[in-house]
Amino acid sequence: SYVLTQPPSVSVAPGKTASITCGGNNIGSKSVHWYQQKAGQAPVLVVYDNSDRPSGIPERFSGSNSGNTATLTISRVEAGDEADYYCQVWDSSSDRWVFGGGTKLTVL
């Protein structure tokens, strides 16, 4: 089955840029979706189709996908961005949706 690998944690200072990676075999050929989950809350979609943002999501959130790595980039990080972030893809070889293990973003 298809596996998505995320770093368990990323730390960043306020105002700086955070990059959260999602690794998978030839993930560049897939559409990657990213979710933000704050403590005690339901997940929120922040990026879909690799780089598109749903309405209401700040432009500070952006995504890219190439080769074996997809990346969620958060610019000008704020304290309110502290959350767990998950990537997700559709694995067409098994007809299953797959989530990465999640990355905890800490704002220093």
Next chain:
Amino acid sequence: QVQLVESGGGVVQPGRSLRLSCAASGFTFSNYGMHWVRQAPGKGLEWVAVIWYDGSNKYYADSVKGRFTISRDNSKNTLYLKMNSLSVDDTAVYYCARVMDSYSSGWPAYWGQGTLVTVSS
């Protein structure tokens, strides 16, 4: 606005069954595919199942296939998850979620607040 409200969670003994419901409002339910996603305490998200807008296709995670059944009643704007042969490993918050685009089998875009299922003797 899209509203999804899960219900039916609670404490259940191993081996027993439980049915979760997800009441949808704020959109034309029959036009959208729906997912169930779960999250064990302190763990990450795990996709459970998806059903197409018309119920014609259903897909399941390997961990629940053969035990769980996803279904929908478009006349009642309600999504269901029937869970049989529950084990302690099924303990989790269960979220229902709507796909982004109508008539598609896409990713979860709008999520409910979840319902907690605890499997314990």
